[in-house]
Amino acid sequence: SAVISQKPSRDICQRGTSLTIQCQVDSQVTMMFWYRQQPGQSLTLIATANQGSEATYESGFVIDKFPISRPNLTFSTLTVSNMSPEDSSIYLCSVVRDSYGYTFGSGTRLTVV
């Protein structure tokens, strides 16, 4: 199954700034998924990133706030733009492993102050 390296693992950011999160996969994958997990909550899908096309965003998430890059089949970035304290959360990237289950990166714990 795929191994995902995600960074940074955590960051504390000032409101109004942006943070870019990177995920590197050790094998080529067609789709990558970006999730947000707020404290004590389940996973919320932000967007699906396909190589060579625009990311598909879920209801409540927009490209201006969460731009995604997918330059090749092993790498993707998610930027959290113009941050506010409400963006404090854990952000996770994931890929589909065999049999439709997901493998997750280690997560980025973001605190906005």
Add this chain to the structure above:
Amino acid sequence: QKEVEQNSGPLSVPEGAIASLNCTYSDRGSQSFFWYRQYSGKSPELIMSIYSNGDKEDGRFTAQLNKASQYVSLLIRDSQPSDSATYLCAVNMLGNYQLIWGAGTKLIIKP
């Protein structure tokens, strides 16, 4: 609206007992069912997948699926304190890579 329901817990189980975690789903077209374990501060880890009615066993874990009742469960035998975590249920439809997630059940194994 496709939904996956789990009791949020916490579910407290004595060490060595069987822990039973339950999940119901609303979409009859769901084909694949997954249980993930998430330790505090860590990312989810896939522990079981099941695709057909009946039981599937892997070590101390057994997943049970009943599509007629739209119900999937996870049994953990001989529960250990290291099993204390939040367990997330997820489902998807045939050919659809997106997973629908439950809110998770927090399991506490008491020594």
